[in-house]
Amino acid sequence: MLNEADIGKKAVGEEAAKYVKSGMKIGLGSGSTVYWMVKKLGELVQQGLDVEGIPSSNQTADWAREFGVPLTNFSKVDQLDLTIDGADEVDENLQLIKGGGGALFREKVIAMAAKELIIIVDKSKLVKHLGEFPLSVEVLPFGWEVTEKKIALLGCQPTLRKKDQEIFVSDNGNYILDCAFGEIMDPKKLHEQLKLIVGVVETGLFVDMANEVIVGNGNEIEVISQ
Numbered sequence: 625m626l627n628e629a630d631i632g633k634k635a636v637g638e639e640a641a642k643y644v645k646s647g648m649k650i651g652l653g654s655g656s657t658v659y660w661m662v663k664k665l666g667e668l669v670q671q672g673l674d675v676e677g678i679p680s681s682n683q684t685a686d687w688a689r690e691f692g693v694p695l696t697n698f699s700k701v702d703q704l705d706l707t708i709d710g711a712d713e714v715d716e717n718l719q720l721i722k723g724g725g726g727a728l729f730r731e732k733v734i735a736m737a738a739k740e741l742i743i744i745v746d747k748s749k750l751v752k753h754l755g756e757f758p759l760s761v762e763v764l765p766f767g768w769e770v771t772e773k774k775i776a777l778l779g780c781q782p783t784l785r786k787k788d789q790e791i792f793v794s795d796n797g798n799y800i801l802d803c804a805f806g807e808i809m810d811p812k813k814l815h816e817q818l819k820l821i822v823g824v825v826e827t828g829l830f831v832d833m834a835n836e837v838i839v840g841n842g843n844e845i846e847v848i849s850q
């Protein structure tokens with residue numbers, strides 16, 4: 625049985641697949657909302673849609689293989705036509721926090737490489753200001769303790785992400801610090817400050833990147849554009 629949020633995720637995931645046209649190279653995001661998009665894409669491929677995707681996580685790659693979505697990589701593709709991804713928070717200016725699943729680095733690469741970025745969320749992800757969801761920051765394992773202290777000086781309490789009592793390791797072999805900054809009034813500035821810290825690989829702030837956000841409220845869908 626799907627709960628209210630899951631119904632919204634399924635609705636927007638399936639809706640987003642309609643934006644994919646034959647011949648396109650697609651960036652495939654990560655997370656439970658993207659799952660529905662990849663599943664739908666698999667059905668469309670069965671019906672003759674000619675598309676290739678670059679996955680942003682090992683999990684998404686597994687789903688693509690399961691549902692029959694052909695995969696490619698950046699040695700063969702310079703630019704993606706479209707990237708479709710989820711988010712943890714979306715503010716009124718379509719700025720995003722991503723990285724709840726720890727795939728933020730590859731998600732940012734496929735977002736940057738695409739002509740268009742469509743974000744798919746259920747309505748619980750819409751916020752006035754970013755920051756209630758702790759910001760994910762991917763850091764190199766070497767000296768992560770020092771990196772953590774530098775990040776804390778920017779005004780948060782970072783927590784090293786763990787899974788099943790073990791340190792969570794990203795698909796890139798790095799660690800994730802979940803940084804509770806509270807309300808983030810200037811996402812661009814915070815992102816830039818974080819990126820200046822040696823050891824920070826990438827932040828989950830996606831600033832001025834989303835072109836369109838598809839929001840699911842149960843089965844009702846709303847599209848918000850820049």
Ligand SMILES: O=C(CO)[C@H](O)[C@H](O)COP(=O)(O)O
Nearest residue numbers: 655656657710723724725727
């Ligand atoms: O950024 C992400 C993973 O790194 C996801 O897109 C984000 O966490 C949303 O996930 P879900 O669709 O499961 O709510």
